[in-house]
Amino acid sequence: MILDPSVGVRRRHLPSFADSFAGEENVCFVGPSIACIVIREGVKRRMAVKAFDEMNSGVAEGVRAPYRGVAEWLAKTSPERVAATRHEVDLFYRRHGITFGAYGAAEGSETTIPFDIIPRVIAWDEWEHLRKGLEQRVRTLNAFLSDAYGEREICRAGIVPEHQVLMNAEFVAMAQGLQLPGGVHAHIAGIDLVRVGEKDFYVLEDNVRTPSGVSYVLENREVMMRLAPELFSAMRVLPVAHYTEELLATLRSVSFSDDAEPNVVLLTPGHFNSAYFEHAFLADEMGIELVEGSDLFVDEGRVYMRTPRGPQRVDVIYRRVDDGFLDPLAMRPDSWLGVAGLLGALRAGRVNIVNALGNGVADDKSTYTYVPEMVRFYLGEEPILSNVPTWRCDREDDFKYVLNRLPELVVKEIHGSGGKGMLVGPTSSKAEIEEFRAILTARPDNYIAQPTLALSTCPTFAGQGVAPRHVDLRPFVLSGRKITIIPGGLTRVALKEGSLVVNSSQGGGTKDTWVLAP
Amino acid sequence: MLSSTAKNLYWMGRYLQRAKATARLIEATQRMALQSRGEEAAGVAAIFGMEDEFRQRQQQTAGRLATLIDFLVIDENNPSSIVSSIGAARRNAREERNNVTVDVWESLNGLWLELNGRLKDRNGVDRGALIESVKKQAVMIFGAAQVTLLRDEAYNFLQLGAFLERADNTARILDVKFHMLRPDGNPNAGVLDYFAWSELLACIGAVRTYRRIYRSALDPLKVAELMMLRRDVPRSVHHCLWMVDLNMRELADTYGTRGEADRLAGELHARLRYAKIDQVFKTGLKSFLGDVRRDVTTLSDEIGRQFLLD
Numbered sequence: 001m002i003l004d005p006s007v008g009v010r011r012r013h014l015p016s017f018a019d020s021f022a023g024e025e026n027v028c029f030v031g032p033s034i035a036c037i038v039i040r041e042g043v044k045r046r047m048a049v050k051a052f053d054e055m056n057s058g059v060a061e062g063v064r065a066p067y068r069g070v071a072e073w074l075a076k077t078s079p080e081r082v083a084a085t086r087h088e089v090d091l092f093y094r095r096h097g098i099t100f101g102a103y104g105a106a107e108g109s110e111t112t113i114p115f116d117i118i119p120r121v122i123a124w125d126e127w128e129h130l131r132k133g134l135e136q137r138v139r140t141l142n143a144f145l146s147d148a149y150g151e152r153e154i155c156r157a158g159i160v161p162e163h164q165v166l167m168n169a170e171f172v173a174m175a176q177g178l179q180l181p182g183g184v185h186a187h188i189a190g191i192d193l194v195r196v197g198e199k200d201f202y203v204l205e206d207n208v209r210t211p212s213g214v215s216y217v218l219e220n221r222e223v224m225m226r227l228a229p230e231l232f233s234a235m236r237v238l239p240v241a242h243y244t245e246e247l248l249a250t251l252r253s254v255s256f257s258d259d260a261e262p263n264v265v266l267l268t269p270g271h272f273n274s275a276y277f278e279h280a281f282l283a284d285e286m287g288i289e290l291v292e293g294s295d296l297f298v299d300e301g302r303v304y305m306r307t308p309r310g311p312q313r314v315d316v317i318y319r320r321v322d323d324g325f326l327d328p329l330a331m332r333p334d335s336w337l338g339v340a341g342l343l344g345a346l347r348a349g350r351v352n353i354v355n356a357l358g359n360g361v362a363d364d365k366s367t368y369t370y371v372p373e374m375v376r377f378y379l380g381e382e383p384i385l386s387n388v389p390t391w392r393c394d395r396e397d398d399f400k401y402v403l404n405r406l407p408e409l410v411v412k413e414i415h416g417s418g419g420k421g422m423l424v425g426p427t428s429s430k431a432e433i434e435e436f437r438a439i440l441t442a443r444p445d446n447y448i449a450q451p452t453l454a455l456s457t458c459p460t461f462a463g464q465g466v467a468p469r470h471v472d473l474r475p476f477v478l479s480g481r482k483i484t485i486i487p488g489g490l491t492r493v494a495l496k497e498g499s500l501v502v503n504s505s506q507g508g509g510t511k512d513t514w515v516l517a518p
Numbered sequence: 519m520l521s522s523t524a525k526n527l528y529w530m531g532r533y534l535q536r537a538k539a540t541a542r543l544i545e546a547t548q549r550m551a552l553q554s555r556g557e558e559a560a561g562v563a564a565i566f567g568m569e570d571e572f573r574q575r576q577q578q579t580a581g582r583l584a585t586l587i588d589f590l591v592i593d594e595n596n597p598s599s600i601v602s603s604i605g606a607a608r609r610n611a612r613e614e615r616n617n618v619t620v621d622v623w624e625s626l627n628g629l630w631l632e633l634n635g636r637l638k639d640r641n642g643v644d645r646g647a648l649i650e651s652v653k654k655q656a657v658m659i660f661g662a663a664q665v666t667l668l669r670d671e672a673y674n675f676l677q678l679g680a681f682l683e684r685a686d687n688t689a690r691i692l693d694v695k696f697h698m699l700r701p702d703g704n705p706n707a708g709v710l711d712y713f714a715w716s717e718l719l720a721c722i723g724a725v726r727t728y729r730r731i732y733r734s735a736l737d738p739l740k741v742a743e744l745m746m747l748r749r750d751v752p753r754s755v756h757h758c759l760w761m762v763d764l765n766m767r768e769l770a771d772t773y774g775t776r777g778e779a780d781r782l783a784g785e786l787h788a789r790l791r792y793a794k795i796d797q798v799f800k801t802g803l804k805s806f807l808g809d810v811r812r813d814v815t816t817l818s819d820e821i822g823r824q825f826l827l828d
Contacts, residue, residue, distance in 0.1 A: 280616045281616075289519075291522075294522065295520050295521070295522050306521040306826045307520055307521055307524075308521055308524050308769070308773065308825035309773050310826070
């Protein structure tokens with residue numbers, strides 16, 4: 001069943017939906033900023049729905065078709081071989097410097113993100129469905145961003161309230177009225193998807209600021225081809241290695257200048273940033289310069305990079321620096337990461353900044369709830385991918401429903417992040433719920449609520465053997481003069497049993513993601 | 519290539535060479551101290567231009583040479599100590615991970631990790647083993663650079679840094695030690711202290727080289743010639759400035775422009791190349807080396823200016 005994406009608006013669907021997820025074993029609370037999985041001991045006997053397992057669910061016996069090759073491989077591969085392989089993987093990642101250093105960590109303390117060698121497999125027709133949905137969603141988000149910084153037609157039509165845009169903390173007034181090449185604002189989008197059933201995928205979160213993780217998609221594939229070549233000969237897997245070429249083509253296609261070979265650079269906050277290795281990796285693969293703010297300067301409204309040859313003009317900046325730090329003259333004056341005068345050059349149409357400024361208005365928790373309506377408004381189409389049903393507590397009916405169902409819902413602050421200021425109903429005590437009820441009643445407009453979802457699971461090496469573990473998926477969508485999506489994306493996996501999150505900063509792992517050829 | 523890349527590689531070359539030269543100098547000085555009067559500490563401090571700092575520290579501490587060695591080897595507050603230099607070289611390399619090869623990065627990072635391991639127990643650090651290790655591995659890092667790096671502009675900047683630093687190191691050592699042994703600058707006056715002069719050669723690892731070239735007893739004039747003017751001695755001032763000039767010319771070809779740094783590099787090279795040792799002593803070794811040292815510093819500044827390194 002694919003749920004109507006507007007289910008959060010059309011009340012009649014709600015009770016049955018929420019009921020179907022109440023009291024299950026592996027309960028996942030999902031929301032735009034956090035996906036945490038909680039095991040509820042003691043409710044097993046009341047278990048109504050099990051998490052969808054991508055290898056085994058829905059087939060009477062044995063294995064779902066896409067996973068046949070993997071199942072055979074698992075059956076004939078010894079645990080010793082697997083242990084040895086996992087050691088090799090770690091060595092490979094360290095040697096290649098694919099490491100992840102959190103802010104504040106001492107120098108030299110970089111760690112690698114755990115990689116699970118059992119691939120996550122997606123069938124061709126499943127992917128085609130997702131691909132179309134992703135393309136539609138990203139086209140919509142780009143249309144919305146153009147509109148939000150343009151005439152705001154969608155506000156005049158009464159679909160998105162104007163304060164949702166203008167009063168948003170992420171709104172950048174400097175970006176108002178900008179005419180960007182191709183009308184594209186979200187050139188690189190990471191759309192987080194979760195699966196809850198055979199055909200049910202939900203968009204958990206849109207990331208259109210500076211989404212990261214694509215270097216793992218590419219490196220994971222490299223590692224897999226090295227470690228299990230026999231699997232590749234048994235299954236036909238669509239390649240992903242052309243991502244950096246497509247990325248470069250996308251970046252070049254959005255230059256303001258009509259220079260045949262526009263100069264593209266990647267702007268990084270520097271090697272203390274936790275994603276620095278991804279920045280260096282992408283710059284290297286594209287053969288472009290990896291620059292920091294101090295490498296660039298603005299003269300006569302143009303951006304240049306400092307080289308021993310003298311100043312070289314820059315046409316497109318793929319920035320991995322947050323909005324607020326880009327230009328000390330226009331944004332935070334204490335920023336050392338940006339370039340003074342950069343926004344002036346942008347407004348003069350001399351340099352393009354990718355992703356565009358102020359994209360945060362399109363991907364926060366509250367805007368998220370409007371995306372299905374945006375699809376209808378801008379494209380005149382029905383949304384292919386659904387949102388996780390969300391109740392907005394500023395709406396009276398929703399609010400009443402939420403109050404009645406607190407023990408089974410997840411309630412979150414609209415501008416909260418990192419799991420703060422939220423209620424996870426099923427794991428909270430009665431007292432905690434009552435305490436939260438008071439807070440919620442005081443400011444209902446500050447909260448949204450979502451049902452508890454069971455994320456799908458994939459076979460994963462855990463401890464001594466193979467066990468199902470929860471996964472999500474972040475495909476990367478490139479928008480330039482055309483939209484390009486490499487098959488698959490980054491699969492994040494919650495490696496440990498019990499309460500845990502898939503975020504790489506919190507100890508989750510990754511898997512190679514295989515889309516099978518038709 | 520970015521100016522910041524050029525700058526990082528230039529300084530990586532300088533710091534690595536500085537650590538290596540310091541290690542060798544300390545080793546030679548220690549050996550010398552075992553068999554002589556004990557002026558070594560002040561002399562070594564003078565080579566680093568740190569007489570004042572050293573004297574200040576000395577008032578608070580009893581041990582002379584040992585104190586200085588700690589200051590030069592493991593003191594992280596001294597920006598030129600071996601540990602600080604290796605740390606700085608590693609920082610430069612880390613920022614240019616995509617511009618250096620895995621071999622260069624791994625050998626440099628390996629040395630840095632090893633030093634950190636050794637320094638965990640600050641009192642029990644085996645100074646001798648640490649110095650030995652720095653000497654050996656610095657050679658390996660330069661070797662890895664020579665064997666694996668692409669010969670492009672970045673390589674030229676690495677070479678420029680290493681050879682300018684080395685020219686400066688050798689000139690300083692010769693200047694200070696020669697004038698400690700011969701305060702009047704006359705190579706032939708007084709009794710020849712065999713150990714002191716061979717120690718001077720050992721500072722640049724050239725005792726055997728001296729024998730091979732001159733096949734004669736130690737002669738202060740020849741020691742000075744070897745360290746300054748011999749083009750075939752890889753640590754001589756002449757050799758280093760030749761290499762500097764060569765790399766500057768390659769950069770000029772790449773960029774199609776020339777500036778003050780090119781002129782000065784060519785002039786310095788020519789000065790060392792056409793100098794005669796008798797002539798040098800006639801006008802005075804002190805003023806000759808003083809001019810060379812001053813011009814090497816100026817050249818470093820000019821390189822910064824010309825290639826936007828600053």
